[in-house]
Amino acid sequence: MSRRFPIKATANPAKLAESITFPTSKKTARNRIMKAALTERVATWNPEDPLNNGIPTQELCNMYEKYSHGGYGMLISGNTCIDPIHLETAGNVIIHESIDSPQRRAAFKQYAAAFKADPKNLAIVQLNSGGRQTPLAYCEHPIAPSDIQLTDARGGIACGKPRALETDEIKPLIIDNFVYAAKYVYEAGFDGVQIHVAHGFLLAQFLSERINNRTDRYGGSLENRARIVLEIYEAIREIIPAETGFIIGLKVTSADFDSGDVKVDDALWLCKEFERIGYDFIEFGGGANEVIEGEIRAASTIKRDAFYLEVAKQLRSSLDKIILYFTGGFRTVHGMVSAVESGLCDGVGIGGPTASEFDLPAKILSGQVQSAIFNPWNQDYGLRKYACNTQMWQAQQTPYDPNVDINAGLLDVSDEAAAEKYKKALLVYFAKISEANKKSLPVHGVFEYQDI
Numbered sequence: 039m040s041r042r043f044p045i046k047a048t049a050n051p052a053k054l055a056e057s058i059t060f061p062t063s064k065k066t067a068r069n070r071i072m073k074a075a076l077t078e079r080v081a082t083w084n085p086e087d088p089l090n091n092g093i094p095t096q097e098l099c100n101m102y103e104k105y106s107h108g109g110y111g112m113l114i115s116g117n118t119c120i121d122p123i124h125l126e127t128a129g130n131v132i133i134h135e136s137i138d139s140p141q142r143r144a145a146f147k148q149y150a151a152a153f154k155a156d157p158k159n160l161a162i163v164q165l166n167s168g169g170r171q172t173p174l175a176y177c178e179h180p181i182a183p184s185d186i187q188l189t190d191a192r193g194g195i196a197c198g199k200p201r202a203l204e205t206d207e208i209k210p211l212i213i214d215n216f217v218y219a220a221k222y223v224y225e226a227g228f229d230g231v232q233i234h235v236a237h238g239f240l241l242a243q244f245l246s247e248r249i250n251n252r253t254d255r256y257g258g259s260l261e262n263r264a265r266i267v268l269e270i271y272e273a274i275r276e277i278i279p280a281e282t283g284f285i286i287g288l289k290v291t292s293a294d295f296d297s298g299d300v301k302v303d304d305a306l307w308l309c310k311e312f313e314r315i316g317y318d319f320i321e322f323g324g325g326a327n328e329v330i331e332g333e334i335r336a337a338s339t340i341k342r343d344a345f346y347l348e349v350a351k352q353l354r355s356s357l358d359k360i361i362l363y364f365t366g367g368f369r370t371v372h373g374m375v376s377a378v379e380s381g382l383c384d385g386v387g388i389g390g391p392t393a394s395e396f397d398l399p400a401k402i403l404s405g406q407v408q409s410a411i412f413n414p415w416n417q418d419y420g421l422r423k424y425a426c427n428t429q430m431w432q433a434q435q436t437p438y439d440p441n442v443d444i445n446a447g448l449l450d451v452s453d454e455a456a457a458e459k460y461k462k463a464l465l466v467y468f469a470k471i472s473e474a475n476k477k478s479l480p481v482h483g484v485f486e487y488q489d490i
């Protein structure tokens with residue numbers, strides 16, 4: 039049996055079982071637990087056949103069907119690119135007019151159906167564009183708010199010098215693509231989209247005072263820097279009005295605010311603007327919502343979390359109706375219930391732990407468990423991320439079967455020997471992809487590991 043994170047105290051999960059109704063779309067999530075976005079990296083990818091890149095596969099559907107039966111209120115996909123070039127990585131799902139086809143549309147319908155295998159789930163696609171964080175492997179000069187290059191390569195992945203968007207390119211190259219993608223997923227059967235304004239990707243670059251040095255109406259004041267995020271909302275709503283029930287939310291992180299870019303008051307002002315325009319929810323991340331006893335945390339982590347909590351504490355009282363989800367570090371029912379009961383947030387997002395156990399919410403809500411499966415790399419984001427992607431891949435290898443344990447075949451990272459063995463094998467994979475990264479070659483897929 040898997041080991042679980044230690045708990046400070048037990049908690050009654052009843053609060054988490056309450057439903058949440060979104061203010062604009064009026065759609066309801068059946069409970070307060072959301073699966074946060076986790077990049078999948080396994081959609082189709084063939085540099086020789088770019089028209090067919092980024093199509094969801096049967097394997098991806100297998101995985102989301104498992105998530106769908108896991109008891110979540112809302113499921114959010116991994117970041118999905120709004121054009122075929124400005125990727126986070128090869129294997130991202132892609133939506134763009136230039137690569138549309140009946141085959142892609144059919145795959146998206148199947149993809150949506152997998153999310154909605156249990157129709158009580160809300161199914162959301164996260165939409166993203168890499169901007170200056172687009173790896174060199176996919177684009178030499180990505181489009182971004184400014185031409186300021188990312189110098190600290192993303193985990194050894196080099197990114198090219200960006201080209202600043204012309205003012206009259208912002209609508210056709212960015213806003214229209216977000217609208218097209220939103221309409222695409224709406225027609226496929228999803229309940230909504232989440233606009234990715236976090237983790238230093240394109241829209242976070244616009245918000246940043248440090249990265250956005252534009253002098254037109256999309257740069258300068260905070261109001262100008264936020265304009266694109268508001269215009270994307272309005273443009274989507276023009277095509278998919280609120281009466282359709284289509285949800286539009288977004289994700290922001292304190293980490294993007296903390297680098298001297300946006301101060302606490304600015305963050306609060308921004309979120310009020312997101313509320314005013316009509317966004318249904320804000321997922322706020324970038325820090326840990328609970329600290330596991332006995333864990334050693336780096337000084338930088340402690341500082342980051344302090345800033346996160348400072349903003350988090352003031353958010354709810356600054357906002358009237360928009361739904362607030364907090365994501366990051368939730369590992370125990372006590373931590374999740376405390377966050378909601380304290381009135382700080384309406385719902386909780388869970389990322390990494392969802393891949394160790396696809397039915398974690400069902401187990402939490404039925405009172406079967408008081409914490410997630412223990413992960414020895416909880417404080418090591420890199421290792422945790424690789425293991426998580428491996429577990430997602432493992433889940434993809436078999437279809438959902440109600441007669442089979444939903445978590446069959448998953449690496450149990452709480453098992454010390456299994457975790458050590460995995461880590462050793464991962465080092466060999468690392469060496470291989472580091473070579474590819476050094477040469478700026480695309481890396482498709484994840485570490486496909488099965489302990490046999």
Ligand SMILES: Cc1cc2nc3c(=O)[nH]c(=O)nc-3n(C[C@H](O)[C@H](O)[C@H](O)COP(=O)(O)O)c2cc1C
Pocket residue numbers: 074075076077078115116117164234236237289323324365366367368387388389390391422423424426427
């Ligand atoms: C494997 C992995 C992939 C992720 N991919 C995305 C992504 O595509 N988009 C996104 O907004 N966040 C992504 N994240 C961040 C998570 O959504 C979440 O904010 C973060 O992991 C903190 O939550 P947790 O402590 O519950 O894992 C990813 C995290 C992991 C571990």
